[in-house]
Amino acid sequence: MTLLTLEHVARTFGANTAHPVHALRDVSFTVDAGEFVAIMGESGAGKSTLLNLLATLDQATAGQLRLQNQDLAQLSAEQAAKFRRDHLGFVFQSFNLLDSLTNRDNIFLPLVLKRTPLATMQARLAPLAEQLGLQELLDRYPQEISGGQKQRVAIARALITQPALLLADEPTGALDSNTSQQILAIFNQVNAQGQTILMVTHSAVAASYAQRVLFVKDGRIYHELFRKEQSSATMQSQISNAMLTLSKGGAANDD
Numbered sequence: 001m002t003l004l005t006l007e008h009v010a011r012t013f014g015a016n017t018a019h020p021v022h023a024l025r026d027v028s029f030t031v032d033a034g035e036f037v038a039i040m041g042e043s044g045a046g047k048s049t050l051l052n053l054l055a056t057l058d059q060a061t062a063g064q065l066r067l068q069n070q071d072l073a074q075l076s077a078e079q080a081a082k083f084r085r086d087h088l089g090f091v092f093q094s095f096n097l098l099d100s101l102t103n104r105d106n107i108f109l110p111l112v113l114k115r116t117p118l119a120t121m122q123a124r125l126a127p128l129a130e131q132l133g134l135q136e137l138l139d140r141y142p143q144e145i146s147g148g149q150k151q152r153v154a155i156a157r158a159l160i161t162q163p164a165l166l167l168a169d170e171p172t173g174a175l176d177s178n179t180s181q182q183i184l185a186i187f188n189q190v191n192a193q194g195q196t197i198l199m200v201t202h203s204a205v206a207a208s209y210a211q212r213v214l215f216v217k218d219g220r221i222y223h224e225l226f227r228k229e230q231s232s233a234t235m236q237s238q239i240s241n242a243m244l245t246l247s248k249g250g251a252a253n254d255d
């Protein structure tokens with residue numbers, strides 16, 4: 001089942017100025033429910049612009065974005081905020097936890113905003129806390145735990161609303177390599193349980209955990225790699241080769 005469809009999406013900044021920036025020129029792809037897709041590209045390629053459109057924080061200049069058959073261009077600002085709360089989960093490089101709240105209250109926050117009864121919040125937290133190894137950390141504050149632990153809290157906060165799509169922006173960018181691999185293993189686990197994930201990353205290691213990698217260059221999807229049955233080492237070297245080829249200006253080839 002297709003969850004997300006982008007058709008000829010463009011985003012131009014400063015369209016009526018002397019120097020318009022075509023951050024996205026013509027982006028089309030679909031994501032099926034249950035997929036784990038990584039988006040890679042060099043700095044300035046348009047990744048954040050794409051993520052902002054998917055997050056309903058920005059509107060495309062042209063083209064169509066549909067998530068669960070909702071046309072994202074048709075949402076008012078208020079509807080977009082509700083759509084975000086109801087259907088999307090976010091994980092950021094810098095965790096974005098509130099220091100004044102305990103880890104438990106950070107995780108509850110999106111449900112509190114939706115006025116969810118406490119019993120439901122607790123029932124949803126229990127399995128997540130167990131899976132993410134958070135039981136001992138719930139009553140502590142974000143500044144009392146490590147970066148990897150903060151990211152696990154942030155993942156719980158993103159998943160507690162049971163979002164259709166988890167959007168991750170450089171989720172391992174602030175973590176060392178061991179901790180990154182733990183976080184990526186969690187992504188693989190929740191994906192195996194059916195969670196659809198779209199992750200922007202600069203890291204070939206991180207992208208190699210995904211089933212599919214889309215490469216963005218100059219506001220277009222330039223290349224696509226499928227993991228299939230390949231080992232993570234093979235996938236990583238294919239990703240690195242594709243990035244190298246793209247940085248040299250050519251179209252990548254994964255033969």
Ligand SMILES: Nc1ncnc2c1ncn2[C@@H]1O[C@H](COP(=O)(O)OP(=O)(O)OP(=O)(O)O)[C@@H](O)[C@H]1O
Nearest residue numbers: 013021022023041042043044045046047048049050
């Ligand atoms: N609000 C804006 N106004 C004008 N130009 C913008 C704006 N946001 C992004 N751009 C431009 O659009 C292009 C794509 O930017 P974007 O942030 O999407 O790239 P990126 O791939 O996420 O880069 P990075 O990996 O460095 O975060 C860049 O040329 C950038 O300067």
